[in-house]
Amino acid sequence: MPTILSSIHPEASQAKPDWTLMRDAYKGERQVKSKNTVYLPMTSSQIADGGLNSVESLGYRAYMAYKMRARFPNFTREAIQQALGMMHSQPPEIKLPKAMEKITSRMGEPLKVVLQKINKEQLLTGRVGVMADLPTNPEPGEDIPYLATYLPERIINWDDGRVEQIVPQRLNLVVINESEYERNSDFSWTAEEKYRVLVMGDILDNETSGLYQQGVFDETNFDPSKLIAPTWRGRTLNKIPFVFINSCDITPDVDDPPLLDLGNMCMAIYRSEADYRQNLFMQGQDTFVTIGGGWDETDEVRVGAGARIDLPQGGDAKYVGVTSAGLSEQRQALENLEMRAGSMGAQTLDSVSRERESGDSLRIRMAARTADLNTIADTGAAGLEQVLKICAEWMDEDPSEVSVIPNKEFGEMPLTGQTMVEIATARNLGWPISAKSMHDLSRKRRMTTKTFEEEIAEAEKEAENEDFVFAKKKDGDRAALQPNDPNDPDGENNVPGQTTNPSGRDAQ
Incomplete structure (x- = not known):
């Protein structure tokens, strides 16, 4: 019986609809509308008019107009892009042995970009795979391993052995499309x-250790004898250099997309939008009706200014259309859905209060809203670190020298001028905080890149420069001298007719 490499793992089959929905929601309106009735079913009248039978039918044309009027809200893309911006507002700290510093993606991208791609897929589908591999026929000295990332739809099959008491499960098979x-x-x-x-040990057994081998094959032409063991300067591996990175863990088990509820909410808004705009359209499509007129169906009837309609006694002419009853309820329901979607997505990540908010309140609100981001950031960094440690073993380096520390300062309050004044005032009033701690806070908020010692040295240099525009005066005041300032001992700023003297007289 031939091996069918296109076989899909049961967990992947179950998760694929969610991955497709999230990817469609992220791509936006054009992608969603291209799926037609998958996300927007036909109405009963459109089906009755043959919408499912022929693209030339009245029902199908009505459905296309119905779909075109609808608007798809892209809260999903907004949420993911804003989350990524916050997670990578500061670069991660990646430490590697010197021999590994040239490791990049297979496209030559630095590891910081690789981590950003990992985080994006974690937010979008909740899953991504990273594999370490060696270049084919490299130039001398260019045989450094590289990292390849794979979308979850590409990772179609895997096996990590049986669950047997405390026997550790290890990945022994991965199939990538x-x-x-x-x-x-x-x-x-x-x-x-x-x-x-990708295979570890015998492909027919669930081994917990063995030689790592790999190969590329057609769907039905798999031949175990053609598997090769990648070698780095004579060194092989006894594990598969592949790591699954989910939204919450780095195991082969599939996690749900963290923003799946938001994706479903966007689809619900899309359907409600279609119904609401269909009713708005019908409001302007009244039908002209005459009662008692003796016209044939082929007779033309003119309406509007300058037109005349002759009716017998007791006859009538009027417009008949859809009533507006229910439109306000539809609009309110749509607004509620959009408000709920906003609270689930990008708006939850807004750290700037619309009104003045206490520090504790803002910190608690942001901590609750960014809990998932902390988990995703930690998991993504742990997965990247694990595959880099496998590279270290492969290259005979020390894995303990590998570390990936993600940025998690995306829920901090901004350091404004008012905040700095309040901190300095509190210190002058006796708050036991050092100047170094205040500088560390400024550096953490990216107001400076200098160390405390470098900042002090620069400040002393400025103080010694008499021509420096912000030079501090002898009394410690950094404010510039005003015209006719009584504190100006030399009178260099005296200007006739101007005064800052409290008495209103020019300084003598």
């Missing part, structure tokens, strides 16, 4: 189906 378009000699493109198979 690497199908792609390849360019022909005439510049046309052909779809090529291929799968990368």
Whole structure:
């Protein structure tokens, strides 16, 4: 019986609809509308008019107009982009042995960008895979391992052994769909189906240790004898250099997308939008009706200014249309959905209060709203660190020298001028805080990049420069001298007709 490499793991099959929904929601209105009835079903009248039978039918044309009028809200993209901006407002701290400092992605991107891609997929689908691999036929000295990231839809199969008491489970099989378009000699493109198979030990057994091998095959042409063991300067691995990174852990088990509820809410808003705008459209599509007129169906009837309609006694002419009853309720329901989606998405990440808010209140609010981001940041960094430690083992380096520390200062209050004045005033009134601690706070909020010692040295240099515009006066006041200032001993700023003297007289 031939091996079918396209077989999909049961957990991947179950999660795929959620991944598709989230990816469609992130791509936006054009992608969502291209799915037609998947996200926006036809109305009963559109089905009755043949909408499901023919694209030329009245029902299908009515459905296309119904879909075109609808608006899809892209709260999902806004939430993910704002979360990424906060998570990477400061770069992560990545420490590596010197021999590993040139490790990049397979596209040559630095590890900071790799971590950003990992975090994006964690937010979007809740899952991503990272594999360490070696370049093929490298130039001398260019044989450094690189990292490849894989979307969850590409990681179609895996196995980490049986759950047996306390026996540790280890990844012994990963199948990745690497199908792609390849360019022909005439510049046309052909779809090529291929799968990368990663194996530890015997492919037929759930081994907890063994030689790591891999190979690329067609769907039905898998041959275990063609698997090769990647070697770095004679060193092989006894583990698969592949790490699953979910939203909450780095195990092969699938996690739900953290923003799945927001994606579903966006689809609900899309359907409500379609119904609401359909009713608005129908409000302006009244039908002209005559009662008692003796016209045939082919007779033309003119309406509007300058037109005349002759009716017999007792006849009538009027417009008949859809009533507006229920429109206000639809609008209110739509506003409630959008408000709820906003609270689930990007607006929850806003650390700037719309009104003055106490420090404790703002900190508590942001801590609650960024709890998921802390988990995602920690998990993404842990996954990247794990695959880099595998690279260290492969390259005969010390894995303990590898560390990835993510930025998690995305819930901090901004350091404003008013805040700095309040802190300085509190210190002058006896608050036991050192100047170094105040400088550390300024550096943490990215107001300066200098160390405390560098800042002190720069300040002393400025104080010694008499021409420095912000030089501090002998009394310690940094405010510039005003015209006719009585505190100016030399009278260099005296200007006739201007005074800052409390008596109103020019300084003598």
